[in-house]
Amino acid sequence: MYEQRIETVMKNLEHVGLAQMLVSDPRSVQYLTGAYVEPDERFLGLLLAQGCNPVLFMNELFLIPDDLPCEVQWFTDTDNPLSLLAERCDASEPLGCDKVLTARFLIPLMEANAASSFVLASAAVDDARARKDPAERAAMHAASRTNDAGMARFRELVHAGVTEAEVASKLENIYQELGAQGCSFGPIVSFGANAADPHHGPDNTPLKHGDVVLFDVGCRQDDYCADMTRTFVFGEASDKQQEVHEIVQRANAAARALVAPGVRFCELDAAARAVIEEAGYGAYFTHRLGHQIGLNVHEPGDVSATHDEPVQAGMCFSIEPGIYLPGEFGVRIEDLVLVTEDGCEVLNSYPRELEVLG
Numbered sequence: 320m321y322e323q324r325i326e327t328v329m330k331n332l333e334h335v336g337l338a339q340m341l342v343s344d345p346r347s348v349q350y351l352t353g354a355y356v357e358p359d360e361r362f363l364g365l366l367l368a369q370g371c372n373p374v375l376f377m378n379e380l381f382l383i384p385d386d387l388p389c390e391v392q393w394f395t396d397t398d399n400p401l402s403l404l405a406e407r408c409d410a411s412e413p414l415g416c417d418k419v420l421t422a423r424f425l426i427p428l429m430e431a432n433a434a435s436s437f438v439l440a441s442a443a444v445d446d447a448r449a450r451k452d453p454a455e456r457a458a459m460h461a462a463s464r465t466n467d468a469g470m471a472r473f474r475e476l477v478h479a480g481v482t483e484a485e486v487a488s489k490l491e492n493i494y495q496e497l498g499a500q501g502c503s504f505g506p507i508v509s510f511g512a513n514a515a516d517p518h519h520g521p522d523n524t525p526l527k528h529g530d531v532v533l534f535d536v537g538c539r540q541d542d543y544c545a546d547m548t549r550t551f552v553f554g555e556a557s558d559k560q561q562e563v564h565e566i567v568q569r570a571n572a573a574a575r576a577l578v579a580p581g582v583r584f585c586e587l588d589a590a591a592r593a594v595i596e597e598a599g600y601g602a603y604f605t606h607r608l609g610h611q612i613g614l615n616v617h618e619p620g621d622v623s624a625t626h627d628e629p630v631q632a633g634m635c636f637s638i639e640p641g642i643y644l645p646g647e648f649g650v651r652i653e654d655l656v657l658v659t660e661d662g663c664e665v666l667n668s669y670p671r672e673l674e675v676l677g
Contacts, residue, residue, distance in 0.1 A: 340415035415440025
């Protein structure tokens with residue numbers, strides 16, 4: 320599995336004229352080797368080079384599996400890992416680097432003339448990670464099943480007077496009870512007018528009768544991420560809340576129905592946006608339609624009006640239209656879709672219809 324992934328990245332590099340690359344994103348290193356560590360201030364890097372075995376540069380403080388598909392170059396806190404890396408690089412060739420390589424590592428490599436030039440090459444790995452293999456597809460399904468089960472539990476936390484922060488503080492434990500590692504990102508729990516802010520952080524706002532209740536939540540399970548949004552109303556839904564929710568639900572359905580290989584990402588965005596614009600709320604859909612997801616909750620390749628590349632089988636991304644009315648409320652409905660060879664699988668089964676709680 321890992322050998323195939325490395326081969327795919329090497330082909331991507333060859334396509335852009337590169338013979339070597341340094342991968343320093345911890346999740347990309349995990350994707351290519353099976354070893355995951357968060358190095359914090361320490362160096363972590365996987366050197367890929369045509370005709371050579373991959374070499375993982377790893378501090379001895381960290382524990383990793385023994386059966387990695389690469390050589391491991393160990394170093395300690397008193398070693399200079401960049402000197403060790405420079406010795407392995409071909410100084411006559413450009414070195415591809417990924418977007419997370421920090422200046423405190425990149426600049427010394429440049430000063431040491433470790434390569435003839437340094438090129439941003441994240442796309443070589445991002446492209447491979449975007450198209451999920453069978454094991455990854457199964458992991459994405461499993462994480463979303465847990466997220467569905469979590470949402471059914473989260474709604475039970477809602478009662479008059481509870482605060483957003485109180486609800487949000489309980490989500491991680493519920494995910495862990497359901498078999499996940501925890502949250503894949505800081506959960507968004509928004510009541511009333513706070514739901515009109517797409518990235519509102521849970522605070523001490525208490526729940527009142529008639530408030531919208533928005534959950535944008537995800538778990539991490541076996542290292543793969545889930546993400547889903549559902550919007551409820553507590554007590555009694557107004558006519559306007561019902562109308563806006565129904566529009567967003569139709570926008571979500573319109574985009575999901577279009578997902579298939581060959582359809583452009585911008586066409587998916589346009590399909591959802593058209594529903595909201597025709598209903599007169601176009602100015603209140605203020606963000607892109609979605610984002611790709613996998614080992615990270617947000618991965619490169621968004622679902623937006625400016626992304627005109629075609630969707631490919633194996634890609635997994637969110638469909639999350641929303642309407643946000645400042646000072647009143649907001650509604651968002653988000654699902655993950657996994658592109659198949661002839662359409663897509665929707666990974667979330669939790670109902671999208673408006674539920675009144677309490």
